[in-house]
Amino acid sequence: MPRFVDDYLSYLLAAASARVSTEFHAQLRPSGLSVPKWRVLATLSDGDALSIGALARIVLIQQPTLTKLASRMARAGLVELATDGADRRRTLVRISASGRRAVRPLLRRAKAHERRCLSSYSAAEIAKVKAILRELLRRSRTQ
Amino acid sequence: MPRFVDDYLSYLLAAASARVSTEFHAQLRPSGLSVPKWRVLATLSDGDALSIGALARIVLIQQPTLTKLASRMARAGLVELATDGADRRRTLVRISASGRRAVRPLLRRAKAHERRCLSSYSAAEIAKVKAILRELLRRSRTQ
DNA sequence: TCGAATTCTATGCCTTTTCATATAATCGGC
DNA sequence: GCCGATTATATGAAAAGGCATAGAATTCGA
Numbered sequence: 001m002p003r004f005v006d007d008y009l010s011y012l013l014a015a016a017s018a019r020v021s022t023e024f025h026a027q028l029r030p031s032g033l034s035v036p037k038w039r040v041l042a043t044l045s046d047g048d049a050l051s052i053g054a055l056a057r058i059v060l061i062q063q064p065t066l067t068k069l070a071s072r073m074a075r076a077g078l079v080e081l082a083t084d085g086a087d088r089r090r091t092l093v094r095i096s097a098s099g100r101r102a103v104r105p106l107l108r109r110a111k112a113h114e115r116r117c118l119s120s121y122s123a124a125e126i127a128k129v130k131a132i133l134r135e136l137l138r139r140s141r142t143q
Numbered sequence: 144m145p146r147f148v149d150d151y152l153s154y155l156l157a158a159a160s161a162r163v164s165t166e167f168h169a170q171l172r173p174s175g176l177s178v179p180k181w182r183v184l185a186t187l188s189d190g191d192a193l194s195i196g197a198l199a200r201i202v203l204i205q206q207p208t209l210t211k212l213a214s215r216m217a218r219a220g221l222v223e224l225a226t227d228g229a230d231r232r233r234t235l236v237r238i239s240a241s242g243r244r245a246v247r248p249l250l251r252r253a254k255a256h257e258r259r260c261l262s263s264y265s266a267a268e269i270a271k272v273k274a275i276l277r278e279l280l281r282r283s284r285t286q
Numbered sequence: 287t288c289g290a291a292t293t294c295t296a297t298g299c300c301t302t303t304t305c306a307t308a309t310a311a312t313c314g315g316c
Numbered sequence: 317g318c319c320g321a322t323t324a325t326a327t328g329a330a331a332a333g334g335c336a337t338a339g340a341a342t343t344c345g346a
Contacts, residue, residue: 004189004250005182005201009257010167012276013160018203019280020153036302039148046147053324058148060161065303067326072302089311089324107147114152117279129275132268133155136260137162179332195295208333210296215332232294232341 024113031102036061036069041078041095041103042110049094051084067091078102167256174245179204179212184221184238184246185253192237194227210234221245 005011021035028038039059044050050058056066070093073079078099084090095103118126148154164178171181182202187193193201199209213236216222221242227233238246261269 003201004185007273008185008253009260009273010160010163010253011182012273012280013156013163014203016276016279017153017156017160020156024153034302039154042147042151051324052326058146060157062304063325064305064327068302071326087312087324091325110151110153117152120282121275125275129272130150130152130155132264132272133159136159137155139260139263177332196293205334206295207297207335211332214296230294230342234295 020113020117023117024110027109027113028106031106033102033106037073037078038103038106040066040069040073040093041099042107044079044093044095045100045103045107049082049092051090051092053090055093073099163256163260166260167253170252170256171249174249176245176249180216180221181246181249183209183212183216183236184242185250187222187236187238188243188246188250192225192235194233194235196233198236216242 025035028035033041036059039061040055043055043058052066052070053063055070056063059066061069070079070081070091074081077096080094080096082092082094084092121129168178171178176184179202182204183198186198186201195209195213196206198213199206202209204212213222213224213234217224220239223237223239225235225237227235264272
């Protein structure tokens with residue numbers, strides 16, 4: 001007997017997400033990074049500094065939680081915090097050299113992990129799913 | 144400039160999942176249920192009792208966390224706990240009458256919310272995405 | 287049927303998150 | 317330029333979660 005959740009979009013997304021990221025989580029352990037820390041570093045790895053609020057929206061963490069996470073990461077030397085000169089309410093978060101060193105090998109592993117997860121799908125299928133996920137995001141953002 | 148995460152499957156899944164369930168979360172607030180409580184009740188709503196471990200796997204919560212959540216929910220009268228007679232290591236969790244009353248309107252709302260999220264996709268697209276998500280789950284389960 | 291190995295849940299300690307709100311800076315209209 | 321409204325972040329107390337492990341029941345092989 002199928003349960004309610006078995007056909008429920010929200011559940012399928014949560015389950016697929018949990019499965020994929022839990023598998024990768026195991027690869028994270030040796031580096032000592034938690035999942036939230038990894039997400040922050042991965043997000044900051046290829047861009048410039050972001051404000052607390054902007055970063056929180058991207059990494060799917062609430063603002064007060066990110067404020068605390070960022071300050072722990074700053075204490076650990078993974079990121080650097082600075083007040084935005086243009087808008088002094090803002091705190092900018094930037095990846096540090098040491099954060100960059102920590103995240104570099106993980107980015108490679110993450111890409112490899114994704115390839116494994118998707119290895120049996122065609123490029124067209126992968127593109128289709130990603131497009132639908134992006135579209136779901138875009139749509140709900142503007143609602 | 145696209146960030147690393149923008150094309151990263153794990154992120155797209157997490158983001159889509161977060162977006163969809165956060166929207167629904169707002170509808171959950173009046174009932175006083177947290178997302179984990181809602182998931183437990185929705186899972187138990189259409190089936191029989193489940194053991195702590197089986198339920199934890201379904202609702203994507205770790206076992207010690209679920210042990211604590213279930214006991215809070217039992218204290219709140221939403222579920223009932225009982226030792227499994229057939230295997231006395233097991234604790235069975237069953238939805239109570241009051242839990243059922245609490246979850247019934249939410250199940251309707253959840254279905255409506257899902258329809259809204261997916262309203263602009265064709266039936267074929269929806270089926271395709273759900274199939275791929277289920278396949279991702281099936282595959283990683285057996286690895 | 288005995289005992290080691292396995293499975294299932296509970297627990298304790300510590301870390302992290304949440305919720306509500308305070309504080310600080312900026313914006314907009316006058 | 318000033319003031320109320322808005323936006324951005326920080327903070328504090330309480331709740332929840334994570335990890336390691338203990339305890340209890342079951343299983344399986346000899």
